[in-house]
Amino acid sequence: MLALLPDPQHRPTVLACDTSQQACSVALALADGNIIERLEETGRGHTEKLPLMIADILESSGVGLQDVDRLGVTVGPGTFAGVRVGLAAMRAIRISHHLPLYPITTTHALALPIQQMMQEDEAHHCIVAIDARRGELYCQIFDAQGHPVSEVMAHTPEALVKIIAKEGVSRSNIIGSGSEILAALMRADAVSCLEMPFWPQAGLIADWVARQEVLPENTPPPEPLYLRPPDAALPDASSFLTRQEG
Template structure:
């Protein structure tokens, strides 16, 4: 029984997966306010699922890349809940979650607009990662995408997908604002129980810097 938590992108999302059965799932679009909503949402979705927290055997949580504040909110909540229940907490990166959300065969690239002329990119083929998640200049990301593509069906998914669409003109371009929490849960179900708690995946430093002394 898996509870999936995602606050990395533009939503607070929760899903409860019982084996192959989705007991309940909900995503509430938001760019701010994850901290105030995620615990309440988890209780509501658990109630809809008819599941009690002690029934859970695993927590899944997205770890980034994404909003610095958002991903910390979800990660803190998930780790705290897993600790309280003495169950594993499995981290899933948001690019992989987006690729799984596409549910498409063949070549799939998770792409997030990282602003400042950059994208966060990770590419998969048949569900297998062809590269580690990375923050790249758009031109560099386009070259990487072209290098890795070997033909066949292709899907670009995420807020940054349109920035790379010219590289693969025949590709399907999807721009959901957030990943499907059910996809996050299904990915976590395939992973071995981690030895250590998940950590945030920061692909670049935050914009904010401490003022000079």
């Protein structure tokens, strides 16, 4: 089935969320173009915060889930538990209300606010760099039109500098929680660290979803994008037995 562009006379109502990083963000893009958004820097506690924020934004706007046309959610990379919380919530609503669910990577979501700025200078690229801890960054490169020119990656900053050079990136704006780490290893006259929010903005995600083509029927639900195993791991059987014997 062909994917159709959304009817400009009927802008879809979109509910979107992000829980992939250290904030919890929920937004509702209305048919009249207005966007209602909530964002809390939580660190943890996404599981408790997200349902309350969704209920609050729907109640305050007078919109019910039966009025929503589309859903949007970040799929990672990000914290292991955070990514799962947002995806689980949106997949549950998708099933219960038979709604299309649009996925977006965390890196793409972070790049959304500067795409218009970048189009004024096509020589610039946008590099999203997220501090992934353990000496690594999550990273993705976008061109001046906001199109990805690389996959989402997880590498050391030193390795990323080499990859960026191979992609032929001469000048770039770097955003994200790992921007200063990466910029410190690159030529100072070639990069600019922009002071942008470190967390994806659900309002921008909802607006992006509203402008996308209609998803084909029977599109499978999105899966989390994990670039490495979770930081926390269950103890193996031998360590458990050792403690019992002690």
